[in-house]
Amino acid sequence: MSSLLHAEILEQPGAVRRLLDAQAEHVAEIARRIAAKDVRFVVIAGRGTSDNAARYGQYLFGARNGWTVALATPSLFTLYRRPPRMPGALVIGISQSGQSPDVASVVAEARAQGSPTVAITNDARSPLANAAEYVVDLNAGDERSVAATKTYTAELTALAMLSLALSGDAQRTGDLETIPELLRTALGSEPAARAAAEKMKAHDRCVVLGRGFEYATAFEIALKIQELSYVQAEPYSSADFRHGPIAMIAPGFPIVLVAVGRAVRDEIAELRATLRERSASLVVLGDDEAMRDPSDSWIPVPAGAPDWLTPLVSVVPGQLLAYHLAIARGTDPDQPRSLRKVTRTR
Amino acid sequence: MSSLLHAEILEQPGAVRRLLDAQAEHVAEIARRIAAKDVRFVVIAGRGTSDNAARYGQYLFGARNGWTVALATPSLFTLYRRPPRMPGALVIGISQSGQSPDVASVVAEARAQGSPTVAITNDARSPLANAAEYVVDLNAGDERSVAATKTYTAELTALAMLSLALSGDAQRTGDLETIPELLRTALGSEPAARAAAEKMKAHDRCVVLGRGFEYATAFEIALKIQELSYVQAEPYSSADFRHGPIAMIAPGFPIVLVAVGRAVRDEIAELRATLRERSASLVVLGDDEAMRDPSDSWIPVPAGAPDWLTPLVSVVPGQLLAYHLAIARGTDPDQPRSLRKVTRTR
Numbered sequence: 001m002s003s004l005l006h007a008e009i010l011e012q013p014g015a016v017r018r019l020l021d022a023q024a025e026h027v028a029e030i031a032r033r034i035a036a037k038d039v040r041f042v043v044i045a046g047r048g049t050s051d052n053a054a055r056y057g058q059y060l061f062g063a064r065n066g067w068t069v070a071l072a073t074p075s076l077f078t079l080y081r082r083p084p085r086m087p088g089a090l091v092i093g094i095s096q097s098g099q100s101p102d103v104a105s106v107v108a109e110a111r112a113q114g115s116p117t118v119a120i121t122n123d124a125r126s127p128l129a130n131a132a133e134y135v136v137d138l139n140a141g142d143e144r145s146v147a148a149t150k151t152y153t154a155e156l157t158a159l160a161m162l163s164l165a166l167s168g169d170a171q172r173t174g175d176l177e178t179i180p181e182l183l184r185t186a187l188g189s190e191p192a193a194r195a196a197a198e199k200m201k202a203h204d205r206c207v208v209l210g211r212g213f214e215y216a217t218a219f220e221i222a223l224k225i226q227e228l229s230y231v232q233a234e235p236y237s238s239a240d241f242r243h244g245p246i247a248m249i250a251p252g253f254p255i256v257l258v259a260v261g262r263a264v265r266d267e268i269a270e271l272r273a274t275l276r277e278r279s280a281s282l283v284v285l286g287d288d289e290a291m292r293d294p295s296d297s298w299i300p301v302p303a304g305a306p307d308w309l310t311p312l313v314s315v316v317p318g319q320l321l322a323y324h325l326a327i328a329r330g331t332d333p334d335q336p337r338s339l340r341k342v343t344r345t346r
Numbered sequence: 347m348s349s350l351l352h353a354e355i356l357e358q359p360g361a362v363r364r365l366l367d368a369q370a371e372h373v374a375e376i377a378r379r380i381a382a383k384d385v386r387f388v389v390i391a392g393r394g395t396s397d398n399a400a401r402y403g404q405y406l407f408g409a410r411n412g413w414t415v416a417l418a419t420p421s422l423f424t425l426y427r428r429p430p431r432m433p434g435a436l437v438i439g440i441s442q443s444g445q446s447p448d449v450a451s452v453v454a455e456a457r458a459q460g461s462p463t464v465a466i467t468n469d470a471r472s473p474l475a476n477a478a479e480y481v482v483d484l485n486a487g488d489e490r491s492v493a494a495t496k497t498y499t500a501e502l503t504a505l506a507m508l509s510l511a512l513s514g515d516a517q518r519t520g521d522l523e524t525i526p527e528l529l530r531t532a533l534g535s536e537p538a539a540r541a542a543a544e545k546m547k548a549h550d551r552c553v554v555l556g557r558g559f560e561y562a563t564a565f566e567i568a569l570k571i572q573e574l575s576y577v578q579a580e581p582y583s584s585a586d587f588r589h590g591p592i593a594m595i596a597p598g599f600p601i602v603l604v605a606v607g608r609a610v611r612d613e614i615a616e617l618r619a620t621l622r623e624r625s626a627s628l629v630v631l632g633d634d635e636a637m638r639d640p641s642d643s644w645i646p647v648p649a650g651a652p653d654w655l656t657p658l659v660s661v662v663p664g665q666l667l668a669y670h671l672a673i674a675r676g677t678d679p680d681q682p683r684s685l686r687k688v689t690r691t692r
Contacts, residue, residue: 040434041387043414048589058419063428068389068435070416073404074585075558079609080653082409088386088434089414102585147590205551205578212421227590232551234580239420239448239691243394244493244573247682263425267692278684307426336593338624345585346613 005145005228005333009319013183015140015150016157016312020176022139023161030134031165034116040088045072045106047345049148049223050094053120053155056216056311057092060163063213064308074102078346083109092118092159096143096151097342098126105346107131120158122151136162145334146341147227149319152220153183156312163308178304179312185302186316190324193317196283196297197324203254205232208318209241210258211267217258217311221285221318225256227336228326238264238271251279256321259286260314261307272296285317351491351574351679355665359529361486361496362503362658366522368485369507376480377511380462386434391418391452393691395494395569396440399466399501402562402657403438406509409559410654420448424692429455438464438505442489442497443688444472451692453477466504468497482508491680492687493573495665498566499529502658509654524650525658531648532662536670539663542629542643543670549600551578554664555587556604557613563604563657567631567664571602573682574672584610584617597625602667605632606660607653618642631663 042061044054051071058069067090077083078101091110093103098121108131111117119132122140129135138154157179164172200206206225210218218235225233233256236245249255255275259268269291275282282296287303287310299317301310326333388407390400397417404415413436423429424447437456439449444467454477457463465478468486475481484500503525510518546552552571556564564581571579579602582591595601601621605614615637621628628642633649633656645663647656672679 041414041416047586051586051589059422062419062422062430063426066428066431068387068416068430068432069419070387070414073408073415073558073561075561075583075610076405076408079558079613080405080409082412084408084414085412086414100589212419212425215419215421223590227593230594230596232578232580232594234578237421240393240397242691243397243446243689244569244685246684247573248576248578249684250576264421267425338592338595339590343589345588 003333005147005149006323008143008145008150009316009323010187012150012153012316013180015154016183017180019139019154019157023136027136027161028165030118031162034090035166037116038088039067039090042067042069043072043086043089043091043110044069044094045074045103046094047100047103048343049152049220050096050155052216052220052223053094053152053159055219056156056213057159059213059215060159060308064163064167072106074106077105077109078102086110086113086115089115091115092120093128093132094120094155095128096122096148098123098128099342100344101346104128104131118162120155146336146339147224152315153312160309160312175306175309179309182302182305182313183316186313189299189317190320192299193320194324196299196321197328199281199297200254200283200325201328203231206254206256208233208235208256209238209271211238211264212261213307213311214258214260214264214314217314217318220315221256221322224319224322225325227339228322228333229329229331231325238267249275249278249280252281254281254283256283256285258314259284259291260301260310263307285314349679351493351495352669354489354491354496355662355669356533358496358499358662359526361500362529363526365485365500365503369482373482373507374511376464377508380436380512383462384434385413385436388413388415389418389432389435389437389456390415390440391420391449392440393446393449393689395498395566396442396501398562398566398569399440399498399505401565402502402559403505405559405561406505406654410509410513418452420452423451423455424448432456432459432461435461437461438466439474439478440466440501441474442468442494444469444474445688446690447692450474450477464508466501492682492685493570498661499658506655506658521652521655525655528648528651528659529662532659535645535663536666538645539666540670542645542667543674545643546600546629546671547674549577552600552602554579554581554602555584555617557584557610558607559653559657560604560606560610560660563660563664566661567602567668570665570668571671573685574668574679575675575677577671584613595621595624595626598627600627600629602629602631604660605630605637606647606656609653631660
């Protein structure tokens with residue numbers, strides 16, 4: 001248990017608390033300046049874990065701010081040198097290290113075009129931070145393990161703070177204040193996550209399903225499983241999954257189902273029934289004991305956050321699942337093969 | 347060889363030819379009307395194969411029309427009932443059947459908001475067609491096999507026609523006219539696709555990689571492999587793959603690499619070198635014999651299309667690979683388990 005990764009998973013309640021305290025005023029000031037512009041839509045650039053944070057941003061800025069969000073296509077800026085025009089766009093670059101040239105290129109181009117730009121990064125002196133007009137420093141402290149955990153929850157928190165400040169809905173600030181405590185509760189899911197990992201460990205493949213706000217969570221849990229345990233974990237929205245990939249499911253196929261949030265509950269319950277008919281082996285991350293069934297593995301997710309904040313909490317049991325899957329399969333969670341902490345892609 | 351799917355793969359040159367002839371004037375008229383509006387960005391909604399066509403649209407409208415493209419998040423329109431505002435958006439819904447309520451919901455909401463809307467569908471009397479202001483009828487004829495092939499190339503063609511008409515760059519029409527003949531040439535890759543399927547058939551998993559315009563091709567080939575052969579095929583951009591999932595790659599891991607298009611050639615060549623160091627088992631779909639190497643399986647893709655049209659051609663050898671993988675693994679390509687032709691998701 002002397003793993004760096006495990007220690008960083010445990011740091012998350014404190015890291016989010018620190019970010020809320022350190023950056024609330026600064027984010028409010030950024031929001032005031034952006035609100036003076038005519039924002040019509042949002043563009044977000046990120047890779048890997050930060051791209052999953054961007055996926056959360058799609059639902060967050062859509063549901064809470066009424067903006068359509070496009071995930072950037074960096075190759076148009078770099079390899080093809082044909083960046084789109086971005087009049088009316090708020091452009092956000094997300095990167096723990098701030099080092100990847102493709103993400104910085106999107107932000108630099110948008111700034112040159114006159115669009116408001118925000119960097120969300122753990123290094124306020126990085127190329128990405130330098131490229132952007134505004135910087136939100138994650139203040140997460142050094143992340144020493146290769147796989148990102150505390151910087152992911154910090155990135156989601158920064159996006160939620162920015163969305164909240166831009167919405168002008170100050171009475172929701174209290175919702176954000178509950179997150180550190182919910183994160184602490186979520187860490188209590190570790191025994192259940194360890195048990196589910198035992199059930200999954202013999203399989204080389206799985207699927208991770210979520211919908212709506214929890215679409216991002218499904219992607220991030222799948223990425224952690226791949227990086228840490230080398231199990232091929234493929235994420236889908238429950239709707240996309242029905243349009244083709246469900247054909248793969250044979251009896252015993254392991255499926256991680258993120259069953260969090262009121263709006264998607266019926267949808268997820270129907271999908272679970274379909275998957276049961278196909279005798280899939282289910283691990284359910286759920287926030288409602290009424291969804292619990294003895295034939296599944298159940299990993300509890302603390303209830304209490306509003307829909308737009310559940311992804312800040314629900315990823316934690318998934319991180320613990322991925323960690324224990326690595327331990328159960330004998331891989332080193334602190335040093336995944338083929339990866340370095342900073343990845344530079346163009 | 348009496349497969350419906352195989353017959354429909356072979357129909358593609360004729361289906362694209364028919365679409366170009368039948369809809370060119372109608373698409374030009376739609377473009378004239380849309381051009382009168384103040385379009386700032388594009389939103390595209392689709393599921394499954396049609397979502398992969400939307401991915402092509404991201405690069406197409408970005409590189410050729412200078413617009414940022416957002417892929418829609420249908421659950422905000424349906425489950426959450428919090429659709430974003432879309433002023434300045436051109437909104438496109440893509441669906442072979444036109445039956446999926448989530449896709450129609452996005453288009454109906456956009457139209458109610460006053461945005462120009464286009465349905466691209468193989469059924470001009472479908473709910474999606476009824477929801478949209480303008481309809482491009484794919485004219486592909488009945489698609490009887492469950493997995494989409496000819497309607498995918500038709501959807502890409504319809505998007506290319508629309509992009510071209512909106513760009514006002516009439517001199518590029520000739521590029522589009524070459525596609526049916528290139529598709530005919532692409533069908534000649536079948537023996538190479540069959541040989542590559544033999545090499546892959548013992549594996550239950552693989553990864554499919556592409557970048558830029560060919561990102562959509564990687565997704566569509568992966569979907570065909572999953573639907574037809576039940577092999578877990580996971581698509582990535584070559585850049586995203588380096589930010590985590592590459593950790594999965596152990597010696598012998600099968601990887602399908604789409605090496606098509608000048609702009610991404612160096613990037614793909616570097617990735618191939620990295621994958622060789624990890625002793626991955628490579629199947630390369632390539633349009634440049636200089637990239638061919640005897641240690642890989644090679645499936646030729648005809649050269650000659652400009653970058654923005656290569657995905658209309660390069661998917662065909664991938665469809666043939668997926669078909670032969672199904673045959674080699676003894677699954678029925680015409681009736682994948684758990685799937686029906688029309689999938690309705692909300």
